[in-house]
Amino acid sequence: MTVPLGSMPAAAITFRQGAGLGIELIRLGETGPGLVRVDIKATGVCHSDLHIVDGDWPTDRPLVLGHEASGVVAEIGAGVRDVQVGDHVVLSWFAPCGRCVTCASGQAWLCSGTTAIDNTLPDGSTGFTDDDGLEVWPYLGLGTFTDSVLVPESAVIVVSDELPFEVGALLGCSVTTGVGAVVNTASVPVGSVAVVIGCGGVGLSIIMGLKLVGANPIIAVDLSAEKLAIAEELGATVVLRGDEVDVPAHLQEHYGGADFAFEAIGRIATIESLPSMLSAGGSAVLVGMTPVGARASIDPFDLADQGKSILGCNYGSSVAKRDIPRLADLYLAGLLPLDKLIGLVRPLSDASSALDELRAGVGLRSILVPAGREEELQVARPTG
Ligand code: APR
Numbered sequence: 584m585t586v587p588l589g590s591m592p593a594a595a596i597t598f599r600q601g602a603g604l605g606i607e608l609i610r611l612g613e614t615g616p617g618l619v620r621v622d623i624k625a626t627g628v629c630h631s632d633l634h635i636v637d638g639d640w641p642t643d644r645p646l647v648l649g650h651e652a653s654g655v656v657a658e659i660g661a662g663v664r665d666v667q668v669g670d671h672v673v674l675s676w677f678a679p680c681g682r683c684v685t686c687a688s689g690q691a692w693l694c695s696g697t698t699a700i701d702n703t704l705p706d707g708s709t710g711f712t713d714d715d716g717l718e719v720w721p722y723l724g725l726g727t728f729t730d731s732v733l734v735p736e737s738a739v740i741v742v743s744d745e746l747p748f749e750v751g752a753l754l755g756c757s758v759t760t761g762v763g764a765v766v767n768t769a770s771v772p773v774g775s776v777a778v779v780i781g782c783g784g785v786g787l788s789i790i791m792g793l794k795l796v797g798a799n800p801i802i803a804v805d806l807s808a809e810k811l812a813i814a815e816e817l818g819a820t821v822v823l824r825g826d827e828v829d830v831p832a833h834l835q836e837h838y839g840g841a842d843f844a845f846e847a848i849g850r851i852a853t854i855e856s857l858p859s860m861l862s863a864g865g866s867a868v869l870v871g872m873t874p875v876g877a878r879a880s881i882d883p884f885d886l887a888d889q890g891k892s893i894l895g896c897n898y899g900s901s902v903a904k905r906d907i908p909r910l911a912d913l914y915l916a917g918l919l920p921l922d923k924l925i926g927l928v929r930p931l932s933d934a935s936s937a938l939d940e941l942r943a944g945v946g947l948r949s950i951l952v953p954a955g956r957e958e959e960l961q962v963a964r965p966t967g
């Protein structure tokens with residue numbers, strides 16, 4: 584396939600099967616009909632990027648990694664109506680088609696027409712090419728570990744200019760997934776007993792969502808004292824070391840089980856233990872993503888007899904156009920301290936170290952910034 588080449592070479596963090604991570608010069612195609620060119624200002628490093636690098640979700644195509652980002656609209660293609668040049672935006676990695684039955688029924692997160700999961704733009708093209716003119720795919724249709732991206736209009740969510748770019752980046756994936764798991768997927772009622780296993784960017788967002796809706800107690804479980812300290816700061820009322828405490832036994836003894844148990848790691852052993860953490864009628868919410876093809880074992884008698892449920896949750900069952908601006912406004916109103924999720928703010932070229940730290944479970948969410956754009960950030964945080 585021939586991709587029309589624009590004139591903009593940009594540095595990108597790419598992943599090629601067998602060759603691992605690299606920094607390459609890539610070119611961006613033209614801003615065709617329905618497309619928007621966005622200059623990336625900040626992009627988060629998410630465990631889903633790591634799943635690709637570690638081969639949990641195999642890809643035989645060269646990809647520009649990254650799918651959690653904010654930026655400014657640089658150019659709009661023909662027919663784009665809801666976005667203007669200069670708008671501050673968050674990118675949604677699940678760009679809905681807007682035409683399928685699930686979109687029509689208000690469940691944009693289950694869209695069957697999206698091409699995001701094929702890592703392409705809606706017409707099947709890639710937006711990026713390498714120096715030889717060969718296609719380079721945008722991860723989840725975005726590929727944000729670079730200076731500028733081409734994305735469909737439905738992936739572009741306009742937010743307040745007041746929103747710091749670093750915080751906006753987190754709204755692209757972890758926060759929308761985590762808070763959405765609480766308010767959309769599980770509709771957690773006030774006063775519910777809730778436990779969150781895994782306190783990375785997603786788990787900590789779940790904890791903030793639980794605080795927002797008035798769950799009590801909010802029990803956070805992780806292996807890292809650092810993560811548990813921030814969990815407490817963000818609203819956890821009880822923190823437990825998963826390697827020191829028998830979590831299901833503790834929950835049954837102290838609370839008669841949890842009404843809601845959120846898994847935010849994607850680890851089979853933890854997923855299998857969720858039903859034993861629940862009270863009768865409780866719900867386990869699967870937020871963490873396992874390697875493709877993994878299997879888990881459950882006790883179906885316990886589920887049926889005790890009226891327990893297992894809820895799947897992709898992207899926090901969120902309608903990006905509705906939920907991302909709402910979450911941005913909750914941050915600006917002081918009700919969601921999202922800046923506390925941010926760890927090191929560092930250059931794009933640090934992506935490899937940031938992914939290594941994520942694999943090791945060290946540090947808070949890393950934010951990568953394209954070269955020359957550091958001055959435009961708005962939250963004062965340590966830099967790497
Ligand atoms: N028990 C408790 N906590 C654990 C365990 C365990 N056995 N193993 C890992 N953890 C903790 C880590 O210490 C870390 O704090 O789980 C957390 C995982 O966080 P991140 O690696 O930052 O991952 P995150 O980006 O939050 O994503 C979590 O959600 O969307 C999916 O693909 C994503 O599967 C991933 C999951």
Ligand code: ZN
Nearest residue numbers: 629631756757
């Ligand atoms: Zn993500």
